[in-house]
Amino acid sequence: MGLIEIEGMKFYAYHGHFEAEQVVGNHFIVNLSLETACDAAAASDNLDDALDYQKLYRIVKKEMAIKSHLLEHVCGRVLDHIYADFGDTVRNVKIKISKLNPPMGGQMDQVSVTLMR
Numbered sequence: 001m002g003l004i005e006i007e008g009m010k011f012y013a014y015h016g017h018f019e020a021e022q023v024v025g026n027h028f029i030v031n032l033s034l035e036t037a038c039d040a041a042a043a044s045d046n047l048d049d050a051l052d053y054q055k056l057y058r059i060v061k062k063e064m065a066i067k068s069h070l071l072e073h074v075c076g077r078v079l080d081h082i083y084a085d086f087g088d089t090v091r092n093v094k095i096k097i098s099k100l101n102p103p104m105g106g107q108m109d110q111v112s113v114t115l116m117r
Contacts, residue, residue: 002038006056007031011064015074018103022067027100029110030060034082034093051089059085060095071097071113079117093117 009030014022034056041050063077075095082093094116102111 001035002042003033003035004038004051004053004056005031005033006053006060009057009060011061013064014067015064015069015071015099016103017069021103022069026102028064029098029100030064031096031098032056032060032078032094034090036086036090051086055085056082071099071111072115075113075115079115083117 009032011028011030012025013028014025015028016022016026036051038050041047043049059081060078063074063081066074066077068074068077075097078095079093082090094114096112096114098110098112100110102108104111
């Protein structure tokens with residue numbers, strides 16, 4: 001087994017409880033990690049034996065483009081989509097979505113939600 005991580009994916013999206021967040025949008029950073037078999041790719045140096053990182057990125061990008069009130073909902077959709085596409089070839093998938101400079105009435109860098117399945 002190996003650990004694949006895609007870190008620091010940046011998106012501008014329209015997630016949030018407040019109406020203004022759904023209109024104005026905000027910057028988000030997404031980190032994704034998962035376990036998968038890597039032995040064949042490590043031995044062969046052949047892309048056909050590896051998990052498609054680009055497909056993972058496209059899944060995250062697609063789900064980030066759908067407006068949601070809660071980051072938990074976005075995380076859940078990404079997890080569902082990954083397991084639907086990759087099935088039992090992946091496990092221990094973990095996604096963290098961070099909203100930069102959230103409108104919470106005080107100064108902070110970000111607020112984050114992490115789900116794992």
